[in-house]
Amino acid sequence: MSLETVLHSIFSAFFIASVIRISTPIIFPALGGLVAIQAGVSNMALEGIMNAAAFTGVIISAYTGNVWLAVLCGVLVGILIASLLALFHLRFGTDVILAGLALNLFCSGITVFLLYVLTGDKGNSATLASLTVPNVKIPWIHNIPFIGELLSGHPVFTYLAFFLVLVIYVFLYRTRFGTHLRAVGENPEAAKSLGIDVNFVRLIALIISGSLAALGGMTLSMAYLPLFQKEMASGRGWIGIAAVHLGARKPLGVLLAAILFGLADALANQVGSLKIPSQLVQMIPYVAVVIALVVYAIQQRRAILERVKKYQQTMKEQYSPRTQ
Amino acid sequence: MKKILSSKGFRELLRIVVVLAAGLILGFIITLIVSKEPIEAYKALLTGPLSRLNRIGDWLEESITLILAGLAISIVFNAKQWYIGVEGQMILGALVSGVVALYIPIPPFWRILLAFTGGMLVGFLWAVVPALLKAYLNASELVTSLMLNTVALKIFEYFLKNFIMPEKARYVSSFTIPPEYRMSSFVPNWPFLQSIRELWMKQTSVTWIVYLVILSVIVVYLLLYKTSFGYELRTMGSNPKFAMYGGINIKRTMILSMTISGIFAGLAGVHLTLGIHNKIIMGMTSGLGFEGIIVSILAYNNPLGVPFTGLLYGYLKAGADVMERTTDVPRELVSVIQAIVMLLITAERLLPAIQKVIAERKEKSNNRTKVGKKGEPNVT
Numbered sequence: 249m250s251l252e253t254v255l256h257s258i259f260s261a262f263f264i265a266s267v268i269r270i271s272t273p274i275i276f277p278a279l280g281g282l283v284a285i286q287a288g289v290s291n292m293a294l295e296g297i298m299n300a301a302a303f304t305g306v307i308i309s310a311y312t313g314n315v316w317l318a319v320l321c322g323v324l325v326g327i328l329i330a331s332l333l334a335l336f337h338l339r340f341g342t343d344v345i346l347a348g349l350a351l352n353l354f355c356s357g358i359t360v361f362l363l364y365v366l367t368g369d370k371g372n373s374a375t376l377a378s379l380t381v382p383n384v385k386i387p388w389i390h391n392i393p394f395i396g397e398l399l400s401g402h403p404v405f406t407y408l409a410f411f412l413v414l415v416i417y418v419f420l421y422r423t424r425f426g427t428h429l430r431a432v433g434e435n436p437e438a439a440k441s442l443g444i445d446v447n448f449v450r451l452i453a454l455i456i457s458g459s460l461a462a463l464g465g466m467t468l469s470m471a472y473l474p475l476f477q478k479e480m481a482s483g484r485g486w487i488g489i490a491a492v493h494l495g496a497r498k499p500l501g502v503l504l505a506a507i508l509f510g511l512a513d514a515l516a517n518q519v520g521s522l523k524i525p526s527q528l529v530q531m532i533p534y535v536a537v538v539i540a541l542v543v544y545a546i547q548q549r550r551a552i553l554e555r556v557k558k559y560q561q562t563m564k565e566q567y568s569p570r571t572q
Numbered sequence: 573m574k575k576i577l578s579s580k581g582f583r584e585l586l587r588i589v590v591v592l593a594a595g596l597i598l599g600f601i602i603t604l605i606v607s608k609e610p611i612e613a614y615k616a617l618l619t620g621p622l623s624r625l626n627r628i629g630d631w632l633e634e635s636i637t638l639i640l641a642g643l644a645i646s647i648v649f650n651a652k653q654w655y656i657g658v659e660g661q662m663i664l665g666a667l668v669s670g671v672v673a674l675y676i677p678i679p680p681f682w683r684i685l686l687a688f689t690g691g692m693l694v695g696f697l698w699a700v701v702p703a704l705l706k707a708y709l710n711a712s713e714l715v716t717s718l719m720l721n722t723v724a725l726k727i728f729e730y731f732l733k734n735f736i737m738p739e740k741a742r743y744v745s746s747f748t749i750p751p752e753y754r755m756s757s758f759v760p761n762w763p764f765l766q767s768i769r770e771l772w773m774k775q776t777s778v779t780w781i782v783y784l785v786i787l788s789v790i791v792v793y794l795l796l797y798k799t800s801f802g803y804e805l806r807t808m809g810s811n812p813k814f815a816m817y818g819g820i821n822i823k824r825t826m827i828l829s830m831t832i833s834g835i836f837a838g839l840a841g842v843h844l845t846l847g848i849h850n851k852i853i854m855g856m857t858s859g860l861g862f863e864g865i866i867v868s869i870l871a872y873n874n875p876l877g878v879p880f881t882g883l884l885y886g887y888l889k890a891g892a893d894v895m896e897r898t899t900d901v902p903r904e905l906v907s908v909i910q911a912i913v914m915l916l917i918t919a920e921r922l923l924p925a926i927q928k929v930i931a932e933r934k935e936k937s938n939n940r941t942k943v944g945k946k947g948e949p950n951v952t
Contacts (some may be wrong), residue, residue, distance in 0.1 A: 290714075344713065345654060349865060350914040357907025364902040365606045391783035486718055493715050522573040534719040534726075538705070541716060545709035 261397040261513060266293050268398075268470065270404060271510030273298075275409040276464030277481075277488030277505045279416050282499065285492055286420060287453030288433035292348025293333050295485025296355030297326045297458050298465030303359040304374075305466040306476040307366065310376035315470070319381065322466045323459045329355065333570035334451045352485075356534025373476040380474045381405060381466075401470035405463060412460070412501075417499040428452055461485065490537045496544060509533045584872055588702050588917065592884075595913040599905055606901070613899040617906070620894025624670050627894060628778020633848050635886030636778075636785050640840035641864025642871065642878040643792050644833040649865075651798055651829035652809035653706070657717030658837040659861025660724030661698045664689035665841025667728050670746060670852035671736070673753045673845065680752045687753075695838020696831050698724065699843055703830040707823040713830065721861070730850055744851035754846045755779035779847045785879070788836060792875040794831070837861070864934045866914050885910070 277294040284291035301322040309318035333351055336342040342350075364370045383402045390400040420426040431439040432449045440446050464484065467474045487509050494508070495501030516529040596618075603610040621631040634772040641658050669691035676683055702720060736746045759769040772778065796802040804825050808815040811813045816822055817902040844856050867885050871877030888910065892903035916922065 315806060336915055337921055339921070340919035340925060342915065342918040346865070346869060346918045349862060350911045350918070353862070353866075353907050353914070356902040356913030357911060359601075361606075361902055361904040361908060364904070370902060370904075383781040483722065486722075488717065490719055493712070525730050525734060527726040527733075530724045531723050534722045537719045538701070538711075538716050542705060543708055545705070547709045551707070 252342055257307070263518065264398055265348055265402075265408050266517075267507065267510045267514045269502050271361040271507045272402075272406045272409045272471070272489060273464045273467040273481075274487055274506040274509050275400055275413065275503060276405075276467060277461045277485050277504045278491035278495070279409075279412055279488075279499070280464070281489045282495075282497060282502050283416060283420070283429070283453050283460070284457040285497060286433045287429045287450050288436060289337065289344050289450050289454060290348070291330070291333065291457045291461075292345050292488070292489070293351040293355075293485075294327060294348075294457070294461045295463075295481050295483070296348075297329050297461040298468070298471070298481035298485050299359050299479065300329055300355040301326045301462035301465035302464075302469035302480045303363065303476050305470045306373050306376060306378040306474070307362075309470065310373070310378040312378070315379045318470065319463075319466060322470075323383050323462045324357065326458040326460075326462025326465070327455050327507035328410075328458075330454045330461075331451070333458075334454045338447045338450060343373055359476075363476065363478070378470070378474045379474070382471050403467070405467040408463065409467070411461075411538075413499050413503045418430035420499065425452075452540060453539070462487070464488070487533075488519045489538075490534065493544075494537045494540045496540075505533075508536065576844040582770055586757065587923070588870060588881075591913055594916060595909040598912055599909040602905065602908065603901055606898065609899050610901075611900040613895050616898050617888075617893040618841055619891075619903075621890040623894070624775075625771070626775040627822055627890060629772070629778050630893070631777045631883075631886050631890035632776070632782070635883045635891055636781060636843055636847070637840050637860055638886050639785055639879050639882030640788065640843065640869050641646055641860055642867030642882050643788055643875055644840070645864045645868035646740070646871065646873045646875050646878055647792060647796070647805075647833040647836070649868055650809050651805045652812070653826065653829055654712075654714040655699070655702065655717050655830045655833065655923040656714065656861065656865065657699060657702060657724075657830075657857070658840075658864050659720035659857050660835045661695040661837035662841040662844065662861055663728045663857045664694045664698055665838030666844045666851060666856050667731060667841075668694045668838075669842040670749065670813050670845040671731075673702055673749045674736075674746060674852075682755050684755065687846060688839070691842035691845075692835045692838040695834035695836070695841065697834070698743050698838075698843065699830040699834035700827075703827040706830075707826045730926070732854065736852055746851045748851045751830065754850055758782045777847070777850075779843075779911070780906070781843050781847050784839070788839065789879050792836070792878075796875060810894040816885070827922065838862075866910060869914060869918060876941075884891075 277298060280294055281291055304325045305318045305322040307318075308321045309315055312318065329351055333344070333347050336347045337344040360370055363373060367373060367375050369375060383401050383403050384407060386396075386400040390396045418426075418495075420430060428439065428444050429449050429452075431442070432444060432453075433448050436446050439449075465481060467482050468484075488506070491502050491505035491509060495503070495505035511535045512529055516526040519526060519529055600610070600614055603613050607613050621627050641662065644658050644661070645656075669687040670872060672684060672687040672690050676686060678686065687768040696721065699717075702713045702716040705716055714802060732746070737744055757769055757773045757898060758778050759765055759772050761769065762849075794802075796806060804815065805821045805828075807818065808820060808825050808829075810820060812822070815825075840860070841857075844860075845852060849856060863885065867878060867882045870881035870885070888906050889903075892906035895901055895905070896903040
């Protein structure tokens with residue numbers, strides 16, 4: 249009985265829409281993590297940037313009444329923090345992981361601090377009348393029963409997230425700068441010898457990464473609920489990094505990985521009526537990341553072995569006639 | 573005297589002091605902007621933990637966890653392994669030791685002993701998977717340990733909510749562990765110490781784990797600096813290629829560095845259940861694993877420095893609590909200060925960069941004075 253109802257609810261448009269809803273704030277930081285890792289720096293400050301941007305969006309929209317100004321400021325804050333990360337890592341030689349962790353600490357501290365100073369509450373911004381970005385009703389599709397419910401009526405950010413996957417793909421694989429960026433990530437010395445300014449490329453990569461994470465943060469505080477909560481990102485920045493690894497560092501893979509995380513979360517909400525504990529379902533994507541890393545590592549090793557074999561064979565073919 | 577002043581240790585100490593002062597001054601500027609009583613707030617932050625005996629106790633208890641977490645991190649960071657799974661190991665250590673203390677029907681002494689062993693063992697075992705994956709498949713230990721942190725938290729939540737939590741409980745927590753199955757006060761039960769013991773026990777619950785912490789610091793120091801394993805571990809950390817060609821068993825060292833570190837993380841978890849909370853509750857660790865990273869970094873990953881930085885960090889945290897309770901400044905100010913301190917401490921090239929700027933300035937001003945003298949020989 250209950251399994252049936254659960255299955256029924258899983259295959260409903262409402263459930264799929266909720267998967268999309270939960271995935272969106274993961275897609276943004278995952279893309280951000282992707283761009284940074286492709287340039288050879290891991291942006292560990294994604295989590296903090298999300299918190300800071302979510303907070304900035306709420307505060308600016310509450311005090312100015314202008315949603316788009318708030319979004320702009322949120323992105324700027326994301327860029328600012330990413331630039332700080334770049335400054336300390338690229339200029340002052342701080343280890344990028346430690347700098348990222350420090351910035352996370354900074355962001356989670358300063359947001360709660362300022363929230364308390366501005367509202368007198370440390371938990372959330374319920375007393376502030378902050379705004380949400382508009383939902384998009386796609387004209388034709390909106391009226392189709394199932395598909396309309398599925399595809400239409402999401403906040404702007406959701407469409408932006410999916411669109412940005414395409415943009416990032418084109419950026420990384422079809423533009424000159426994207427090629428440079430990947431070259432820097434693949435082999436910084438070689439890139440440098442070809443005249444690419446490694447630090448500049450990494451700075452830009454981190455800035456892009458920061459603004460993407462900022463959009464993710466604002467999806468939490470300005471899309472479905474106009475509210476900032478303490479530690480709002482609650483691990484989504486880390487999940488973003490995990491999605492990069494699960495998605496084999498490719499835009500589409502990262503998108504699918506982010507959706508898998510969203511799916512697991514949505515499923516965990518649904519199986520409450522069954523005897524399956526929700527914690528175990530929530531665990532799945534994390535375990536999947538570890539397994540994906542293992543598979544990736546085995547593949548890499550096999551590829552290297554094959555290359556060595558091939559190399560040995562060609563060497564044999566080249567040199568055997570002479571020796572005979 | 574001159575030798576001490578020019579030694580590396582002294583310079584590093586000086587750097588910590590300067591950076592800490594810079595962080596505190598920046599924090600004070602922020603306080604000045606937002607607070608109506610900035611002086612009061614800072615006084616509470618800086619002197620609060622010492623103002624009452626129970627606050628001293630809070631400070632010490634907090635520091636114990638931080639020192640143990642810092643020790644765990646110092647081992648892996650000396651081996652240059654980005655293993656940050658301390659949080660997960662800690663929460664599992666807390667869970668296992670709590671379960672043993674609550675449910676295993678054996679006499680108190682054995683029960684506590686088993687709780688300790690269990691907590692430390694689970695910390696050890698939890699690092700095995702990321703360590704093996706790193707050693708044999710070169711899978712990033714940073715990512716795997718991060719993922720396993722969440723898995724550990726979910727396991728903890730699962731057992732707590734489904735088996736341990738009593739029905740109709742108001743909070744997500746276990747029963748309180750009976751006093752005989754916890755650790756007792758750190759002041760020994762000797763006749764002539766009776767009055768001190770009673771005073772401390774009334775106001776604080778600092779337990780005899782203090783001695784274990786001191787022992788742990790010494791053990792980790794000896795392990796890292798006085799054994800061949802420690803030498804191999806540090807060589808691998810500072811120069812992996814040299815270590816490999818020098819015939820060091822990299823895989824073994826890698827695996828042992830992470831798992832041994834787990835023992836101390838597990839011990840920190842035991843302290844959380846049997847020393848601080850006296851029960852298993854949700855969100856016991858709340859980022860303490862990450863704070864261990866800061867503690868270790870501040871001590872330049874030197875195990876002998878960790879107790880001091882741990883006490884320092886614990887002092888700031890305890891002071892922040894007092895500040896929040898007595899003034900209008902929230903305790904998160906300390907996170908901001910700590911973040912700034914951590915950024916400045918880890919910025920290896922910051923000092924040279926500043927020195928360069930100063931040197932350039934000096935050169936410029938020197939040139940200017942020279943030009944001035946040439947141009948206007950009559951002035952001075």
